[in-house]
Each structure stands twice: as structure tokens, then as C-alpha cells.
Amino acid sequence: MAEKKPLTIRLCGPRGFCAGVDRAIQIVVLALKKYGAPVYVRHEIVHNRYVVEGLQSRGAVFVEELNEIPAEHRNQPVVFSAHGVPKSVPADAESKNLFYLDATCPLVSKVHKQAMRHQRLGRHVILVGHSGHPEVIGTMGQLPEGAVTLIETIEDAETYSPQDPDNLGFVTQTTLSVDDTAGIIATLQRRFPELTAPAAESICYATTNRQDAVKSAAPGCDLFLVVGAPNSSNSKRLVEVAERSGAAQSLLVQRASDIDWTQIGDISVVGLSAGASAPEIIVDEIIQSFSERYFVTIDLAETTIETENFHVMRDLRDMKLTSDDMAFVNGSH
Ligand code: 0JX
Ligand code: SF4
Numbered sequence: 001m002a003e004k005k006p007l008t009i010r011l012c013g014p015r016g017f018c019a020g021v022d023r024a025i026q027i028v029v030l031a032l033k034k035y036g037a038p039v040y041v042r043h044e045i046v047h048n049r050y051v052v053e054g055l056q057s058r059g060a061v062f063v064e065e066l067n068e069i070p071a072e073h074r075n076q077p078v079v080f081s082a083h084g085v086p087k088s089v090p091a092d093a094e095s096k097n098l099f100y101l102d103a104t105c106p107l108v109s110k111v112h113k114q115a116m117r118h119q120r121l122g123r124h125v126i127l128v129g130h131s132g133h134p135e136v137i138g139t140m141g142q143l144p145e146g147a148v149t150l151i152e153t154i155e156d157a158e159t160y161s162p163q164d165p166d167n168l169g170f171v172t173q174t175t176l177s178v179d180d181t182a183g184i185i186a187t188l189q190r191r192f193p194e195l196t197a198p199a200a201e202s203i204c205y206a207t208t209n210r211q212d213a214v215k216s217a218a219p220g221c222d223l224f225l226v227v228g229a230p231n232s233s234n235s236k237r238l239v240e241v242a243e244r245s246g247a248a249q250s251l252l253v254q255r256a257s258d259i260d261w262t263q264i265g266d267i268s269v270v271g272l273s274a275g276a277s278a279p280e281i282i283v284d285e286i287i288q289s290f291s292e293r294y295f296v297t298i299d300l301a302e303t304t305i306e307t308e309n310f311h312v313m314r315d316l317r318d319m320k321l322t323s324d325d326m327a328f329v330n331g332s333h
Contacts, residue, residue: 005268007294009287010221012213012273013302016280017331018206020105021046023310024082025055026329027103030316031077032059033325040069040078042089043134045103046277047232049254054328066092077101083134084108086141106310107204108135111171112142114198118169119143123196124162126151128184129173133233136173157187166194172202175234175276177241178211206276207234209304211241214273217301219246222267225259226252227282228275235275247271255282256289271301279331 024045031039037059044052044062052062060079063069066089069078077099080089084104093100104112118125125148129136140148151157162168170188172181181203188195218224224247228235235252242250250271253259270290274283290296311317327333 004293004295006297007267007290008269008297008299009290010217010269010271010299010301011283011287012210012217012271013300014206014209014213014304014306015272016227016274016276016278016283018105018204018276019306019308019310020082020107020204020206021277022329023312024079024103024105025051026312026321027101027316028055028060028079029058029321029325029329030312030319031079031101033319034316035077038073038076040073040076041081042066042078042085043081043083044231045079045081047229047235047275048277048279049229050279050282051277066096066098069098074098079103081134082108084112084138085134086138088141101313101315104138105174105204107174108138110200111139111174111198111202114200114202115139115142115148115171117199118171118196119147121169123167123169124149124164126160126168126170126188126195127172128152128170128176128181130176130233133173135175135233139171139173151184151188154183154187157184157191160188160191162192165192168192168194169196169198171198173233174202174204175207175237176203177237178203178208179241179244205306205308207237209306210234210238210273210276213301213303214238214241214271215245216303217271217273218242218250221247221269221271223248223264224250224271224273225286226250226273226275227254227278227286228252229254229277232275232277235278238273238275242271242273253286256285259286259289261293281332284332
């Protein structure tokens, strides 16, 4: 057998699960312990098939809408996903007498509050984000129809014509490209100098930190892999950041089996990161696959160390996680 070629993997840090994802997964695991199966989950708890399938095997049942929950199971809890929900969803759950646990990330809830605050102070709300994404649906759904305008691009920002240009406030989706968003906001601020920013930055710490690490690792990479799902906004942004920051090629992969080895030419440096919803076990699996084909050296590209930790709701704090649960919750199993 031919000798393995040397390969450096620049492993980004931070990568993978953020505090909001960790909390959301914990909520489902703890709810299963406390209330027994089935526990319903509205929408993928986080955008990752491995996580969803792991929870399904423990007794979680995923639905897109509350009316999919069969009448005979309406005494079982339903968990709302980390991305947040419009106000109509808890209202609907209450009208159906459902018991719900809200796993919306506290940083998404904070954006909801900022949007409500703008409106309370008489401002029309601009939401910078991607149409159709559940977080955007959730944030728009905090306010009555017509109170929020979605801006997706610089072109949208250039052509937007508000009724009252002096009374505008903005918030953004938490998982956007930091650089693209800065361009959109600068355009809006140029056109509407009175535009009010939210009291706190809407793009979250995890999104920012993962993009910073990718930016530092990408220059000179022959290939950059981001572990994440095609419906994961924050993961897709990492792929774009890698390519713009100098990686020759950048790809989103869900599992090691997605890598088409026949398409991988002569490489010596590979960048590797993972979106906020991607478990570390898949990062390990990918490193393992490279190690079977190359003589791998890992080079850590760590730009910061995260210490954020979000607690689950009081109702679930009396339940304890086993070491196996803990490994699943932190993505290592
Ligand atoms: O598509 P998103 O990046 O918003 O969600 P994902 O991939 O599930 O990541 C974790 C949840 C993020 C919420 O802000
Ligand atoms: Fe919360 Fe940010 Fe993670 Fe989304 S990506 S769940 S906003 S910490």
C-alpha cells in the first residue's frame, strides 16, 4: 500500500454546539425523563438529523404544527424548538390545553424583546434575515401583521420605502453573516439616519465566534469542510465565510459519508469547523476518515474560548442526566 500523504487539518475553535443548542437538547432529554415518551417537539429542535434521530430513538416525536399531535396524546408535553415561535403558537397550545416547554434560545427571545420594544416606542421594525427561516417567522410573529418589514439584501435596503422614515428600529436574525449584515445595516443607516439599533447586538456570540475562527483558519486551505445541515442558517454562513476568507473550496457536509473522495484532488491543508447545531461526534468521524487516507496533523485554530451556559427551566431542574445523556447533550455520543 502507498504511503499516506501528510495532511494538516486546521480545526476551528469554537465550533459545534452553542449554549442555546445544548439547552434545547437538554430540555427534550429531561422532558422525556420526567414525563415519559412521547414528548412532542414542534419543528426540528435544532437543524441536525443526527440529533433529531437520537431524540426520536429516545421517544421524541417531531411535528411541524401542533394539530399533528393526536388527541389521545394531548396530555404529553410539546417542546418548541431553539429557533423560537410566533406568539400565535403558545396561544394555540393554550387553546388546545397543551402543556408546552419553550426551548427558544434565550438570545433569540432577547431579539423578540428588542423588536417588541421598538414597537412599544412607536417605531416600525425592520428585521434583517432570511425569508421562510423559522427564526424569522418567530420574530415577525411577535408583532401584529404589518409591524415588521423583512430586509434580506443590500438591494432590499436600497429600495425600501417606509411610511415614516424617521421612526424605524431594526433587529436581525441571530445567525447571519456578520459582514453581510454590516453592509445591509450601513445601507439602511445611510438612507435612514434616524434608524435605531437594538440595545444589544442581535447576531449572537456563537455565530460571531464561529465565523471569526473560520476567518482565521481559511486562508491557504485547499479545502474547507463545515459540518452542518442544508437548513442550518449558521452553518451555511460558515461555508460562505470560509470561501470568502481564502479557502480554495468550501463544502457543507452532514456526515463523513458525504465526502466524495474522488473529487478531492491534491490537498495538504483542510479547514474544519461545525455549525452550532452539529455534534462533535461527526467532527471526530470526519477526522477519522481523513486519518484513514492521510497522515494527519491537527492544527488548532482557536480564536476564543466560550464559557456561556444557559439553564433549563425550573420545571426540569429536578431531573438528573446520566453520563450517557450528558454525552448525547454535548454532542460527543
Ligand atoms: O438555522 P439556524 O442556524 O438558525 O439553526 P440551527 O442550525 O438549528 O442552529 C442552532 C439554533 C440556532 C438558533 O439561533
Ligand atoms: Fe442561541 Fe446563538 Fe445558539 Fe442560536 S446560534 S441557539 S441564538 S446561542
